[in-house]
Amino acid sequence: MFISDISTLNQRVGGMVTKKALSCFIFLFLIHSSLPLQAAFVKSYFAYVYESPQAQSEIKLRLTRGQSVEEVEKSGNWVKIKVEEQTGWIHRLSLSDQATLSKISISKKPIAKRSKRQRNPRLRTARAAVGVKGLRESQANRIKEDAGDYEAVAEMETYVVSEETAMQFIVEYQE
Amino acid sequence: MKKILSILILFQFFAFSSILADETNFRLRENQIEQGYSEADIEAEIQFGRNLAATILAKYKLHPNRELQRYIATLGTAIASQIGRDELTYYFAVIDVDDINAYACPGGYIFITKGAIQTMANEAQLAGVIAHEIGHVDHRHVVKNLKIRAKGDSATSGIAAAFGGTSATARILLDQLTEKAFSLLFEEGINKDSEFEADATGVEILTALGYDWQSYRDYVAGLQGYIGQGQGQVLNKTHPSVSQRVDKITQFSNQSNFGELHGKTNTTRFQKYHRLL
Numbered sequence: 317m318f319i320s321d322i323s324t325l326n327q328r329v330g331g332m333v334t335k336k337a338l339s340c341f342i343f344l345f346l347i348h349s350s351l352p353l354q355a356a357f358v359k360s361y362f363a364y365v366y367e368s369p370q371a372q373s374e375i376k377l378r379l380t381r382g383q384s385v386e387e388v389e390k391s392g393n394w395v396k397i398k399v400e401e402q403t404g405w406i407h408r409l410s411l412s413d414q415a416t417l418s419k420i421s422i423s424k425k426p427i428a429k430r431s432k433r434q435r436n437p438r439l440r441t442a443r444a445a446v447g448v449k450g451l452r453e454s455q456a457n458r459i460k461e462d463a464g465d466y467e468a469v470a471e472m473e474t475y476v477v478s479e480e481t482a483m484q485f486i487v488e489y490q491e
Numbered sequence: 492m493k494k495i496l497s498i499l500i501l502f503q504f505f506a507f508s509s510i511l512a513d514e515t516n517f518r519l520r521e522n523q524i525e526q527g528y529s530e531a532d533i534e535a536e537i538q539f540g541r542n543l544a545a546t547i548l549a550k551y552k553l554h555p556n557r558e559l560q561r562y563i564a565t566l567g568t569a570i571a572s573q574i575g576r577d578e579l580t581y582y583f584a585v586i587d588v589d590d591i592n593a594y595a596c597p598g599g600y601i602f603i604t605k606g607a608i609q610t611m612a613n614e615a616q617l618a619g620v621i622a623h624e625i626g627h628v629d630h631r632h633v634v635k636n637l638k639i640r641a642k643g644d645s646a647t648s649g650i651a652a653a654f655g656g657t658s659a660t661a662r663i664l665l666d667q668l669t670e671k672a673f674s675l676l677f678e679e680g681i682n683k684d685s686e687f688e689a690d691a692t693g694v695e696i697l698t699a700l701g702y703d704w705q706s707y708r709d710y711v712a713g714l715q716g717y718i719g720q721g722q723g724q725v726l727n728k729t730h731p732s733v734s735q736r737v738d739k740i741t742q743f744s745n746q747s748n749f750g751e752l753h754g755k756t757n758t759t760r761f762q763k764y765h766r767l768l
Binding site: 334359360361363370371372392393407409410412416417418419420422424463464465466468469471472473475476477478479481482483485486489490491 | 492530533534537538541542544545546548549552553557560561563564565566568569570572573574576577578579580582583584600695696698699700701747748752754755756757758759760
């Protein structure tokens with residue numbers, strides 16, 4: 317009776333272990349299979365999705381900045397993606413793993429002129445600072461008057477055009 | 492049966508772990524806000540770049556033809572909108588200098604000389620040079636070389652305080668860094684690897700935009716004819732040799748299977764603006 321009880325017990329325990337192991341395996345398999353494809357975002361103003369990994373192939377889609385895609389495969393400079401229920405190839409430079417960042421603005425006020433004391437080359441802290449930066453002593457001694465044409469920089473900043481205008485200029489002309 | 496199941500479970504576990512690790516590595520992109528660069532650091536970079544641009548423009552004047560300036564800015568904006576850093580606004584200008592060169596200040600202020608454009612034959616070559624300079628900004632070559640940060644490890648190694656006018660020491664440090672940056676751009680050059688990296692970026696962008704990358708390679712090769720002359724002196728000091736650059740461009744193109752890819756050159760349009768020089 318004792319022997320038969322042990323046998324029965326072994327059979328029951330063995331059965332439970334097998335069932336648990338099988339459940340565990342199935343669970344891990346489902347997790348593995350359901351993992352989302354690597355997400356990425358279009359960082360270019362716009363990006364073409366091509367039939368094959370070359371710019372001369374047929375264009376399937378045009379995506380715009382910020383659109384989310386799923387990466388399927390990589391081949392050199394090209395990435396195969398899945399988007400809008402289609403797959404195709406996009407140049408790697410058009411993708412980012414981060415969502416689009418906002419433009420950072422700065423104050424355009426010219427930097428204030430320094431006083432006479434501030435221009436004194438004997439300031440110990442100045443030498444300490446340039447020493448930290450590894451600059452040569454001759455450079456440390458050559459403290460010049462403020463020089464900078466900020467009006468010209470402001471003029472340069474007026475040349476900027478919108479991205480839409482710029483992209484039309486490139487895309488709509490070819491020879 | 493139990494052994495087989497145990498093996499299968501272990502396999503699933505390791506496969507799952509390797510997928511996670513692979514995804515983590517794959518997430519790294521070199522032209523993103525990198526780890527360790529805060530928004531304050533980027534603001535400091537832009538301020539520094541603007542300050543450096545003002546220094547350059549105090550010495551070299553803007554080309555007076557506004558139509559030419561708009562052409563360069565339009566082309567540059569288009570290229571930057573495709574591969575530039577999201578958080579930057581890029582500015583482009585032609586400076587009225589006969590030297591053959593182009594200069595990329597941190598923060599997106601990019602200059603190209605009249606002399607450089609004069610030696611070009613088509614828009615693909617111009618786009619390649621602009622893309623090369625955008626590559627310098629994207630890879631933060633000057634920022635890393637000079638360790639430009641909003642705040643440093645000590646009270647004297649960050650420059651943000653200079654822009655707020657709150658620290659005389661920071662202001663002095665800013666002046667020194669500006670001098671150093673000017674020297675890097677006009678006298679010493681950054682380093683060879685940075686130039687090769689910018690060339691590779693330029694070629695890659697050209698093919699992505701449908702331009703003829705071989706035109707850019709031919710342009711670089713053609714610079715050899717100017718190296719011994721006055722116009723090419725600055726270029727010679729600040730860049731690797733022409734033959735090294737051409738070899739690297741060819742090597743990169745072969746590795747990337749650009750091969751015999753041909754793209755647009757937009758020569759007619761380019762020549763219309765070239766006449767404005």
